[in-house]
Amino acid sequence: MRNIFITGGAGFIGSNLVKALVNKHYKIIVYDNLSTGTIENLSSVINKIDFYNGDLLDTDFLINCIKGCDFVFHLAANADVRFGIDHPSKDLHQNTIATFNVLEAMRENNIQKIAFSSTGSVYGEALVIPTPENAPFPIQTSLYSASKLAGEGLIEAYCEGFGFQAWIFRFVSVLGPKYSHGHVIDFYNQLIEHPDVLKVLGNGTQTKSYMHVNDCINGMLHAVNWSNKKINLFNLGTDETITVNDSIKILCNYLNLSPKIEYTGGNQGWIGDNPIIYLNTNKIKSLEWKPKYSIKQGIVDTIEYLIKNS
Amino acid sequence: MRNIFITGGAGFIGSNLVKALVNKHYKIIVYDNLSTGTIENLSSVINKIDFYNGDLLDTDFLINCIKGCDFVFHLAANADVRFGIDHPSKDLHQNTIATFNVLEAMRENNIQKIAFSSTGSVYGEALVIPTPENAPFPIQTSLYSASKLAGEGLIEAYCEGFGFQAWIFRFVSVLGPKYSHGHVIDFYNQLIEHPDVLKVLGNGTQTKSYMHVNDCINGMLHAVNWSNKKINLFNLGTDETITVNDSIKILCNYLNLSPKIEYTGGNQGWIGDNPIIYLNTNKIKSLEWKPKYSIKQGIVDTIEYLIKNS
Numbered sequence: 001m002r003n004i005f006i007t008g009g010a011g012f013i014g015s016n017l018v019k020a021l022v023n024k025h026y027k028i029i030v031y032d033n034l035s036t037g038t039i040e041n042l043s044s045v046i047n048k049i050d051f052y053n054g055d056l057l058d059t060d061f062l063i064n065c066i067k068g069c070d071f072v073f074h075l076a077a078n079a080d081v082r083f084g085i086d087h088p089s090k091d092l093h094q095n096t097i098a099t100f101n102v103l104e105a106m107r108e109n110n111i112q113k114i115a116f117s118s119t120g121s122v123y124g125e126a127l128v129i130p131t132p133e134n135a136p137f138p139i140q141t142s143l144y145s146a147s148k149l150a151g152e153g154l155i156e157a158y159c160e161g162f163g164f165q166a167w168i169f170r171f172v173s174v175l176g177p178k179y180s181h182g183h184v185i186d187f188y189n190q191l192i193e194h195p196d197v198l199k200v201l202g203n204g205t206q207t208k209s210y211m212h213v214n215d216c217i218n219g220m221l222h223a224v225n226w227s228n229k230k231i232n233l234f235n236l237g238t239d240e241t242i243t244v245n246d247s248i249k250i251l252c253n254y255l256n257l258s259p260k261i262e263y264t265g266g267n268q269g270w271i272g273d274n275p276i277i278y279l280n281t282n283k284i285k286s287l288e289w290k291p292k293y294s295i296k297q298g299i300v301d302t303i304e305y306l307i308k309n310s
Numbered sequence: 311m312r313n314i315f316i317t318g319g320a321g322f323i324g325s326n327l328v329k330a331l332v333n334k335h336y337k338i339i340v341y342d343n344l345s346t347g348t349i350e351n352l353s354s355v356i357n358k359i360d361f362y363n364g365d366l367l368d369t370d371f372l373i374n375c376i377k378g379c380d381f382v383f384h385l386a387a388n389a390d391v392r393f394g395i396d397h398p399s400k401d402l403h404q405n406t407i408a409t410f411n412v413l414e415a416m417r418e419n420n421i422q423k424i425a426f427s428s429t430g431s432v433y434g435e436a437l438v439i440p441t442p443e444n445a446p447f448p449i450q451t452s453l454y455s456a457s458k459l460a461g462e463g464l465i466e467a468y469c470e471g472f473g474f475q476a477w478i479f480r481f482v483s484v485l486g487p488k489y490s491h492g493h494v495i496d497f498y499n500q501l502i503e504h505p506d507v508l509k510v511l512g513n514g515t516q517t518k519s520y521m522h523v524n525d526c527i528n529g530m531l532h533a534v535n536w537s538n539k540k541i542n543l544f545n546l547g548t549d550e551t552i553t554v555n556d557s558i559k560i561l562c563n564y565l566n567l568s569p570k571i572e573y574t575g576g577n578q579g580w581i582g583d584n585p586i587i588y589l590n591t592n593k594i595k596s597l598e599w600k601p602k603y604s605i606k607q608g609i610v611d612t613i614e615y616l617i618k619n620s
Contacts, residue, residue: 084467084471085471085472088410088413088414088417088468088471089410089414092406092407092410092464096402096406096460097402097407100398100399100402103398104398104399107398123447124466127444133447134437134446134447135446135447136444136445136446136447137433137443137444137445137446137447137448138447139466139541139543140462140463140464140466140467140470141466141467141470142467142470142471143464143467143471145463145467146460146463146464146466146467147463149459149460149463150406150456150459150460150463150464152450153450153455153456153457153459153460154402154450154453154456154460156434156449156450156451156456157394157450157451157452157453157455157456157582158398160450160451160452160581160582161394161395161398161452161453161581161582162395231449233449271470271471272467272470272471
């Protein structure tokens with residue numbers, strides 16, 4: 001791993017990964033269409049990397065930009081899980097077809113190693129909690145998870161058919177600097193606008209695990225370094241969970257606010273929401289890795305980032 | 311279920327389904343691009359159905375043709391599992407994207423019920439044999455299985471997000487009249503050309519379950535009639551398996567030939583082949599259904615069909 005191609009490298013997780021790798025003296029090539037990522041996210045390292053403003057659906061440009069790389073982190077994705085049913089083709093194009101295009105661009109250039117950001121939501125309404133990688137074959141509950149599952153399947157088939165090697169990561173939700181979407185930013189933005197009322201999707205009991213972006217990056221790099229099978233599939237998360245209500249408490253304490261909470265009701269925040277996401281991470285722990293940040297620290301770091309950048 | 315739209319209705323399984331449903335006095339609309347299906351397959355019923363020569367990638371035509379239907383059997387697919395790596399985009403377009411287009415055409419026309427032909431190969435190299443529907447989350451081994459898994463996920467997400475209802479069937483390989491691809495036709499064609507030598511992919515010990523197309527059709531219709539959940543997912547197969555070598559014996563006995571068998575070796579017939587496919591069918595059996603045909607009868611019916619139509 002010397003010349004690393006990072007799709008979505010200007011995004012939340014991507015830009016944190018770029019910084020971590022620049023510090024390790026790899027050559028970094030970022031490919032991002034800046035639909036949700038920003039050049040600002042990369043401002044501190046922009047002179048040390050190659051940046052291409054490109055879309056994964058522009059296959060010719062992609063094939064040219066990826067040339068000469070020997071490892072791909074494919075992190076670009078439509079990640080707004082909640083709004084899948086407003087535009088069903090978005091997940092198909094930006095996740096499934098985009099992943100296919102990355103694989104074909106790699107094949108065209110004889111690049112065979114790929115790390116992929118999948119999601120714990122591929123487990124759907126999991127029957128086993130905490131959910132291990134070999135949980136019972138799940139039913140998909142969102143277009144987002146279906147598109148990530150499709151991406152996993154494509155990558156696995158390329159490993160079998162074309163000798164690729166893959167590291168597939170099923171993440172819990174990620175928190176920390178550069179955070180761009182999810183419940184913390186939704187709540188924060190509401191409280192900036194109207195500090196006395198907070199509207200909450202669902203009944204506040206949705207219980208999920210979260211991970212600090214630094215743990216996310218460290219976990220991925222650890223697995224890439226220490227697991228060398230044809231297909232290396234890992235859950236990435238923490239051993240903690242938190243309810244939406246407890247997230248709100250941390251946020252309100254930090255901001256010193258006591259809003260009236262209004263719930264939309266039900267145990268789902270939106271159609272396709274999984275009320276419980278808690279992953280069994282024994283597999284990555286067996287590689288002598290563990291997360292360093294608590295969920296609370298992740299929330300606080302996120303709020304501090306949002307305050308500095310609002 | 312009155313006006314039934316059948317994609318791939320001119321193909322092997324599709325044309326058998328059309329005949330079964332015409333006899334039950336449904337209105338049948340077949341949509342097929344005749345890439346592997348044929349009008350000849352439908353000759354006995356062509357005056358009793360509406361036939362559209364259309365491709366699932368032609369979304370405008372699809373949306374028009376599906377109008378007024380209330381149930382969809384989505385059987386059209388690229389089904390040549392072996393040759394996926396020769397043209398990786400074929401499975402993506404003809405299976406994954408085609409399935410998305412069917413779902414969108416249904417949504418456009420307010421049609422919400424779909425039956426889908428998936429495959430037992432989504433279980434990959436299954437760890438549990440016979441393999442139940444809730445087997446451990448599998449790794450995909452072919453572009454074909456990855457594309458069928460992607461189709462399953464899309465359909466499930468439409469059930470959750472748009473109120474669709476689905477019957478998803480994971481088939482073992484299917485045999486019988488109108489059979490168009492697979493090991494029986496490969497062996498038969500070889501023996502017609504050179505009756506004294508038979509080349510076999512792999513070592514002949516690959517062990518798989520097969521199902522007669524009549525059982526396949528009956529099983530699907532039974533499940534549609536007797537299972538009424540939001541998502542109804544069933545393995546379809548028999549309780550028998552057969553090795554490639556034993557298939558050859560039945561074929562050679564029937565043709566009264568004793569060819570020299572030449573093996574390419576290894577326990578896989580091709581890259582991505584699953585050496586063992588044997589599905590646990592307890593779930594569909596719990597609906598008081600069971601297959602009526604033996605594998606031997608399936609092979610014999612296939613040979614008789616091939617002889618009559620060669």
